[in-house]
Amino acid sequence: MTRRRVTMSDVARRAGVSTTTASFVLAGRQDMRISAEAEERVRLAAGELGYRPNLTARGLRTSVTRTVALISDTIATTQFAGEVIHGALDAAGAADHVLFIAETEGDPGIEIQLVEGMLDRQVDGFVYATMYSRKVRIPEALRDSRVVLLNCYEDEARAPCVLPDEFNAGRDAAAVVLAAGHTAGIHVIGGRHMTAETPDGVWAGLERMRGVEEAMARAGVRLDGVAECDWQPEDGHREVRRLLAAGTVPRALICLNDRVALGAYQALQEAELRVPDDVCVVSFDDSDLATWLRPRLTSVALPHYGLGRTAVEVLLDGAADPAVHRIAMPVRLRASHAAVVPSGEAAHKAV
Amino acid sequence: MTRRRVTMSDVARRAGVSTTTASFVLAGRQDMRISAEAEERVRLAAGELGYRPNLTARGLRTSVTRTVALISDTIATTQFAGEVIHGALDAAGAADHVLFIAETEGDPGIEIQLVEGMLDRQVDGFVYATMYSRKVRIPEALRDSRVVLLNCYEDEARAPCVLPDEFNAGRDAAAVVLAAGHTAGIHVIGGRHMTAETPDGVWAGLERMRGVEEAMARAGVRLDGVAECDWQPEDGHREVRRLLAAGTVPRALICLNDRVALGAYQALQEAELRVPDDVCVVSFDDSDLATWLRPRLTSVALPHYGLGRTAVEVLLDGAADPAVHRIAMPVRLRASHAAVVPSGEAAHKAV
DNA sequence: CTGAAAGCGCTAACAA
DNA sequence: TTGTTAGCGCTTTCAG
Numbered sequence: 001m002t003r004r005r006v007t008m009s010d011v012a013r014r015a016g017v018s019t020t021t022a023s024f025v026l027a028g029r030q031d032m033r034i035s036a037e038a039e040e041r042v043r044l045a046a047g048e049l050g051y052r053p054n055l056t057a058r059g060l061r062t063s064v065t066r067t068v069a070l071i072s073d074t075i076a077t078t079q080f081a082g083e084v085i086h087g088a089l090d091a092a093g094a095a096d097h098v099l100f101i102a103e104t105e106g107d108p109g110i111e112i113q114l115v116e117g118m119l120d121r122q123v124d125g126f127v128y129a130t131m132y133s134r135k136v137r138i139p140e141a142l143r144d145s146r147v148v149l150l151n152c153y154e155d156e157a158r159a160p161c162v163l164p165d166e167f168n169a170g171r172d173a174a175a176v177v178l179a180a181g182h183t184a185g186i187h188v189i190g191g192r193h194m195t196a197e198t199p200d201g202v203w204a205g206l207e208r209m210r211g212v213e214e215a216m217a218r219a220g221v222r223l224d225g226v227a228e229c230d231w232q233p234e235d236g237h238r239e240v241r242r243l244l245a246a247g248t249v250p251r252a253l254i255c256l257n258d259r260v261a262l263g264a265y266q267a268l269q270e271a272e273l274r275v276p277d278d279v280c281v282v283s284f285d286d287s288d289l290a291t292w293l294r295p296r297l298t299s300v301a302l303p304h305y306g307l308g309r310t311a312v313e314v315l316l317d318g319a320a321d322p323a324v325h326r327i328a329m330p331v332r333l334r335a336s337h338a339a340v341v342p343s344g345e346a347a348h349k350a351v
Numbered sequence: 352m353t354r355r356r357v358t359m360s361d362v363a364r365r366a367g368v369s370t371t372t373a374s375f376v377l378a379g380r381q382d383m384r385i386s387a388e389a390e391e392r393v394r395l396a397a398g399e400l401g402y403r404p405n406l407t408a409r410g411l412r413t414s415v416t417r418t419v420a421l422i423s424d425t426i427a428t429t430q431f432a433g434e435v436i437h438g439a440l441d442a443a444g445a446a447d448h449v450l451f452i453a454e455t456e457g458d459p460g461i462e463i464q465l466v467e468g469m470l471d472r473q474v475d476g477f478v479y480a481t482m483y484s485r486k487v488r489i490p491e492a493l494r495d496s497r498v499v500l501l502n503c504y505e506d507e508a509r510a511p512c513v514l515p516d517e518f519n520a521g522r523d524a525a526a527v528v529l530a531a532g533h534t535a536g537i538h539v540i541g542g543r544h545m546t547a548e549t550p551d552g553v554w555a556g557l558e559r560m561r562g563v564e565e566a567m568a569r570a571g572v573r574l575d576g577v578a579e580c581d582w583q584p585e586d587g588h589r590e591v592r593r594l595l596a597a598g599t600v601p602r603a604l605i606c607l608n609d610r611v612a613l614g615a616y617q618a619l620q621e622a623e624l625r626v627p628d629d630v631c632v633v634s635f636d637d638s639d640l641a642t643w644l645r646p647r648l649t650s651v652a653l654p655h656y657g658l659g660r661t662a663v664e665v666l667l668d669g670a671a672d673p674a675v676h677r678i679a680m681p682v683r684l685r686a687s688h689a690a691v692v693p694s695g696e697a698a699h700k701a702v
Numbered sequence: 703c704t705g706a707a708a709g710c711g712c713t714a715a716c717a718a
Numbered sequence: 719t720t721g722t723t724a725g726c727g728c729t730t731t732c733a734g
Contacts, residue, residue, distance in 0.1 A: 005727095007726095007727055007728085008727065008728065008729095009727080009728095017704075017705085018704065018705045018706075019705090019727090019728080019729090020704070020705055020706080020707095020729085020730080021703090021704060021705075023728070023729060023730085024704095024729095024730095027729080033703055033704095034703070034704080035703065035704090038703085038704080052467060052470070052471055053471065053727085053728075054411075054471065054473070054726090054727055054728070055471040055472045055473075055728095056407055056410045056411045056414075056416065056472060056473045056726090056727080056728095057411050057710090057726070057727035057728045057729095058727080058728055058729075059407045059710095059728090060405075060407045060408050060411050060709095060710050060711065060712090060726090060727080060728075061709080061710050061727080061728045061729050061730090062710085062728080062729065063407075063710080065407065065472070067472070081432055081433050081436070082432050082433075085432070085436075085452065086454065089452065089453065089454055093453075093461075093465075096468075098451055098453070098468050098469065098472060099451065099452055099453070100449055100450065100451055100452075101436065101440065101450055101451075101452045102440065102444075102449070102450070103437065103440050110444075114444075116403060117447075117449050118449065119403070120403050120404065120405065120406040121406045121407060121416070121418070121449060122405070122406075122407045233643050259643065262643055266645060269620075289640075289643075292584050292610070292613060292640075294617060356711095358710095358711055358712085359711065359712065359713095360711080360712095368720075368721085369720065369721045369722080370711090370712080370713090370721090371713085371714080371720070371721060371722080371723095372719090372720060372721080374712070374713060374714085375713095375714095375720095378713085384719060384720095385719070385720080386719065386720090389719085389720080404711085404712075405710090405711055405712070407710090407711080407712095408710070408711035408712045408713090408726090409711080409712055409713075410712095410726095411710090411711080411712075411726050411727065411728090412711080412712045412713050412714090412725080412726050413712085413713070413726085414726080
């Protein structure tokens with residue numbers, strides 16, 4: 001039942017040539033001249049027999065396995081995961097490679113084990129990924145391997161890295177608010193994510209805010225406030241409530257992610273304020289939530305697919321320079337942004 | 352810089368033994384007797400040199416690679432993905448295996464390519480997974496391989512399969528409503544998912560409803576209605592609105608998933624009905640949404656992690672019988688279920 | 703133009 | 719108890 005796989009010597013025998021000749025034509029090499037006729041016979045035999053090369057054997061001989069490893073802290077477990085893996089898979093598939101996945105769970109001991117396991121299997125390269133954009137150090141065990149950083153970066157910049165273009169995302173989010181005609185009452189919820197655990201903020205927050213502030217400055221408009229907090233729904237809810245309780249009714253809210261926006265929606269709803277007629281809301285990430293909320297949320301999308309895809313492409317393209325590749329974050333215009341309408345004439349925006 | 356890896360013959364040489372001896376002690380085999388002293392020398396040498404076996408070479412020789420492939424239609428791209436992969440990774444790691452991931456995107460051509468690619472790399476087994484629980488046929492290319500079905504099943508039952516225990520989930524969801532004291536006004540939103548594209552419903556819907564109805568029958572309580580529809584937020588929204596428009600105010604809603612429940616929440620909110628004081632809501636899946644909604648949603652959890660983990664365990668445990676493994680779906684009791692309170696005395700439930 | 707032969711690193715008969 | 723040797727399936731040098 002478990003029939004033996006056909007090997008190259010089966011093909012050679014049937015074609016009446018040596019394995020050398022078979023190897024050369026099947027590898028499609030031109031440097032050694034093979035008669036058209038022999039080539040034809042080999043191809044035919046391979047086709048008839050359904051020959052497929054044993055990549056383990058080839059790997060042993062050449063030490064290339066057409067295999068790449070995606071090692072992450074905990075990426076596979078998050079929202080982030082799906083499209084990143086999808087993009088990586090597409091790029092790997094296009095180059096006829098196959099993808100190992102592994103999670104370190106942030107544990108250096110596990111990390112080293114996993115990396116060695118991959119090395120034992122002679123993977124051709126590594127994508128080293130993190131869930132949140134942040135600074136990392138490439139593990140020592142990877143010193144002799146090709147590595148591309150995904151969603152993270154290293155100060156020494158020893159490897160190419162692929163990051164979302166958060167700075168321009170910030171500019172674009174601000175541009176949406178400005179284009180809607182707002183010049184006052186603009187508040188940011190979430191800010192740089194300066195919390196007890198991350199007093200200096202997080203990279204995405206710092207970049208997004210840099211972009212927001214650049215765009216505002218350029219337009220000569222001032223932000224009326226930046227609430228620094230965690231980026232969960234309850235934080236958005238609390239901060240908007242606090243604003244409202246203080247008697248401030250914002251005209252536009254730039255929420256640092258969709259979960260924060262969900263919390264903001266809830267607080268606005270409790271106060272019987274309407275989006276977008278009373279308050280304009282724009283957000284970041286473009287998670288599933290953004291299309292589930294009513295009105296649908298205008299959000300600047302994290303380019304998950306592009307990140308995964310580009311990382312593997314860079315890895316496989318073999319360029320050695322440690323360039324940083326910034327992946328554009330597209331704005332998804334939906335129904336939560338608009339100029340504030342004088343009360344009484346609230347227009348009904350199509351969804 | 353790229354120093355050569357140390358091989359077994361390096362170890363043997365340094366220990367002053369043959370590679371055979373080295374191989375036997377490093378493989379930890381007891382059947383060939385090796386002197387304690389030689390064994391010690393080999394272990395020492397291996398340790399000093401930092402020897403790690405080349406698994407490609409071993410694979411070529413033994414045709415076992417300690418590698419498993421997770422092939423799915425589009426699992427990596429969904430909510431479903433994260434924890435399934437995580438579970439699979441943990442089980443693989445515990446058995447010192449490594450995990451390939453691939454997506455067929457539902458295309459049989461791609462599927463066959465991927466399977467062959469894995470076969471070319473001598474993977475030891477396959478987890479064949481689907482995003483939705485459904486019937487499949489194991490691809491012909493896998494006929495000679497160990498396969499475990501994940502979240503799907505085959506009529507011929509040629510392989511073990513791992514499925515969520517949806518039937519008991521249905522019973523448990525109904526039990527929550529019944530335990531809250533409801534005996535009337537109980538409506539189901541989503542039903543068996545009998546839509547134009549799936550006129551016979553989907554497996555999860557059929558099983559969940561079978562469980563719900565069993566529990567209701569056992570308690571001698573009748574369902575007041577089952578809305579058959581798709582399972583998106585807009586469907587939940589529409590169906591609950593329709594109910595309300597017809598003058599029916601439900602006392603309890605069993606929503607077939609959290610997205611449907613989100614839509615239901617929105618419709619109830621528009622009608623100024625409060626959860627859970629006016630309407631009790633329970634749901635399935637326990638996605639992130641369930642904790643984001645206010646009040647937090649009581650939901651019967653899909654056991655993603657357990658599915659992934661069990662599938663790989665079954666694959667690696669080597670039991671050959673095509674058993675079906677049902678993974679329990681735990682009820683996450685939160686704040687959306689309660690007995691309906693006579694108006695005026697609505698208690699405030701803690702969240 | 704083609705073939706013989708060595709060897710990638712490991713395991714496992716078989717012999718000593 | 720240990721070593722010699724063949725060979726897994728492939729690539730590639732070198733000699734014809």
